[in-house]
Amino acid sequence: xxxxxxxxxxxxxxxxxxxxxxxxxxxxxxxxxxxxxxxxxxxxxxxxxxxxxxxxxxxxxxxxxxxxxxxxxxxxxxxxxxxxxxxxxxxxxxxxxxxxxxxxxxxxxxxxxxxxxxxxxxxxxxxxxxxxxxxxxxxxxxxxxxxxxxxxxxxxxxxxxxxxxxxxxxxxxxxxxxxxxxxxxxxxxxxxx
Numbered sequence: 001x002x003x004x005x006x007x008x009x010x011x012x013x014x015x016x017x018x019x020x021x022x023x024x025x026x027x028x029x030x031x032x033x034x035x036x037x038x039x040x041x042x043x044x045x046x047x048x049x050x051x052x053x054x055x056x057x058x059x060x061x062x063x064x065x066x067x068x069x070x071x072x073x074x075x076x077x078x079x080x081x082x083x084x085x086x087x088x089x090x091x092x093x094x095x096x097x098x099x100x101x102x103x104x105x106x107x108x109x110x111x112x113x114x115x116x117x118x119x120x121x122x123x124x125x126x127x128x129x130x131x132x133x134x135x136x137x138x139x140x141x142x143x144x145x146x147x148x149x150x151x152x153x154x155x156x157x158x159x160x161x162x163x164x165x166x167x168x169x170x171x172x173x174x175x176x177x178x179x180x181x182x183x184x185x186x187x188x189x190x191x192x193x
Contacts, residue, residue: 004082004187007071008035009101009124011091016048016064017173018087018118023067025180026085029189034071034081037091038098041072049089051119051172053158058141059172061090073100078107083187088119088139088172096127105130116168116183118175122146125167135164137171 006026010019019035026033037046048064078084084105086092095101101124108115109130117125122138123145125131131151137160138146143153154162154169161170161179168186170179184191 002188004031004189005080006031006033006083006085007076007078007081007104008033008085008087009037009095009104010035010046010067010069010087011037011095012046013049013090014046014067014087015089015119015173016050016067017176018089018121019046019048019067020065021173021176022085022087022116022118022180022183025176029184029191031187031189033085034076035067035069036071036073036076037069038073038095038101040069041074042070044069046091051089053172053174076104078104081108081113083114083183084108084116085183086115086117086121086124088117088121090120092120092123096124102128112166114166114168114183114186116179116186118170118179119172122169125149126151134167135162136167137162137169139171 045066051059105128126145126149131149146153158174
């Protein structure tokens with residue numbers, strides 16, 4: 001396997017598990033991952049939030065960890081990366097307002113590079129206009145964004161994921177095993193036991 005260079009788009013109140021788990025997993029299997037946030041530099045942190053499913057009409061939210069960025073947003077060039085990861089949480093609703101974020105996403109879509117988005121991460125894909133004709137899963141409350149952007153929403157159990165070409169998506173962090181396994185397959189990562 002050749003190691004890939006992966007870009008991760010985050011912001012304050014990104015979902016804790018959805019940033020920590022893929023970041024650490026992708027590093028563990030030998031890839032390079034650079035986590036960036038609009039307006040922030042390497043060494044700064046973003047706050048995270050833990051979203052849990054406790055029987056309410058929607059998820060609950062609790063404070064998470066501080067997550068340290070390891071690259072500077074203003075210095076990143078999408079062309080230098082092989083794949084993109086967009087975690088969920090509350091961050092996607094406002095980072096999608098940044099034109100450079102949308103340009104980064106459009107680059108990966110145009111170049112047919114692997115893209116993994118989970119939960120509310122689909123809000124960024126929809127805002128970038130890259131879901132036309134694509135099948136995408138996400139947190140159910142985000143499904144109108146997917147369909148209005150021309151995509152087909154795939155309703156899945158919380159622990160499932162789907163792949164449509166270079167795009168790997170899932171509804172929420174319980175899908176990490178399926179989502180990350182499918183993303184690693186799209187990346188061409190081979191893990192032998």
